[in-house]
Amino acid sequence: MAGRVATFGGRYRVRERIGHGGMAEVYLASATGAAGFERAVVLKRLLPNLAEDPRMAASFLEEARLLAMLNHPHIAQVYDVGEGPEGAYLVMEYIAGRDLREVMATARAPIDPGVAALVVRDVAEALDYGFQLTDEGGVPLKLIHRDVSLSNIMISMTGAVKLVDFGLARALTALDREHTSEGVVKGKWSYLAPEVLHGTPPDHRSDIFSTGVVLWELCAGRKLYKPSNDPVAVAAERDATPPPPSSVVKSVPRELDKIVLKALARDPARRFAVAEELAAALDEIVHQRKVRPGHVTEMMEQLFAPKRMRPTQEMSLGDLTAALAQEGSTDSMSAIPTELRAAEPSPNPDAPRREPPRPAPPRPAPLVIAPVPVAPTPPRRPLPGIVEGSPEMTRVAPPSMPPRARFEPINTEVPTRAAPRRPPPKSSRLAVVSLVAVLVLVAVFALAYVLQ
Secondary structure: OOOOOOEEOOOEEEEEEEEEOOOEEEEEEEEEOHHHOEEEEEEEEEOHHHHOOHHHHHHHHHHHHHHOOOOOOOEOOEEEEEEEOOEEEEEEEOOOEEEHHHHHHHHOOOOOHHHHHHHHHHHHHHHHHHHHOEOOOOOEOOOOOOOOOHHHEEEEOOOOEEEOOOOOHHHHHHHHOOOOOOOOOOOOHHHOOHHHHOOOOOOHHHHHHHHHHHHHHHHHOOOOOOOOOOHHHHHHHHHOOOOOHHHOOOOOOHHHHHHHHHHOOOOHHHOOOOHHHHHHHHHHHHHHOOOOHHHHHHHHHHHHOOOOOOOOOOOOHHHHHHHHHHHOOOOOOOOOOHHHHHHOOOOOOOOOOOOOOOOOOOOOOOOOOOOOOOOOOOOOOOOOOOOOOOOOOOOOOOOOOOOOOOOOOOOOOOOOOOOOOOOOOHHHHHHHHHHHHHHHHHHHHHHHHHHO
16 A cells, blocks of 8 residues: 555545455545644545446545534544545544444453443434534435444543444445445445335434444343344344343343333334434433443553553663562562663773762760659640641750760769768657656566566
8 A cells, every 4th residue: 555555635644554345445644734743534535446436436525525514522523525546535533442343352241231321322412413413504414324333433542432434325325226336335234224124215213223233232242133144034133023131131221121122123113213312311321320431431441451561671770670669569679680680781990980988987875864853844835827747847956965986984983071960859869868768667667576
């Protein structure tokens, strides 16, 4: 492709082909402009064999110009339409995300019923917008999609729901009846309504049926109708009443079962009259289950978030140490591979050599001073407006004594003088005299007793 077509319209530079089908090719391209302007876009063009048919090209461009009028948050925007040596093409919004087909393949499990209801509600709102849209004169355009399927519903990594390829099959379907080649337009039979399989022209209720198939598959986690090349078998299967999603996944609420089965009714008259009714019914499920767009974002991050980068030899020692520190490693250096340590650049031999810092000498043990009893001080009252422990509350530390390299012994012997002797108090002398008198009396009574 790079050798044949490098640009479209002189300003869309092709990067790579990201898809192709029976009628068109899809490229990832860059829209360039003045002052280095560049923007990622999706470019779709007719296949070369179809572009040679003037009627096919004219119908494609007319439909593309009509789609450029669509401006809805859940519809991929068409930026530009053109025709040149490369053929007829249109330029659409680039959505950084995945389609529902990739989401289902990656999840390998049913989608949460609330999240599925939110996604399909946004799709129904987009369908109703296209059907209710009017031209500048107020005439309803009644645009229908004709190809609602998992692959045409994009989910961005930020949780935005976008319906792509809105109405592009309209012109090609009409021209396919006149085209000589068979199989130019291939619809997805797994999503076609029964009346379309029986040859009835599709309308907005056919889109509602296809949307019901998408909702059933999201809730059940598998396809509702298996692909088949036998039109009779497909029609017979489509005429049967489908099972409710809860028969496959028990967690699907009964209210959601009713919505799905009404959208999948075989008779178009028994389906929702317009997509707005389908959106309103699903909106009740979304509010009951308290689902928000953030839940869609979380789902996309869990399924398609990039894997964490593992340490490699291209990482520097500092980067790896910081990464290990963030991991909570207690010994980050011991966890670094030996080859990474050896790969670190050695110091320049010509650079001045720095001496390692010498360890500080050991500080002498502090003097132990006996505590002196002091009177308790009243509690300090904090200043108004300042919280204890804040930077405004500063404490002045007492000056510390500089350390001394050596301490001299201190002579604790102090000469003392004998204190003058004081006479004993009068009370002491009286006590001694009383004691002597008692002893004398006791001795006298004892002697008299013996003599008797």
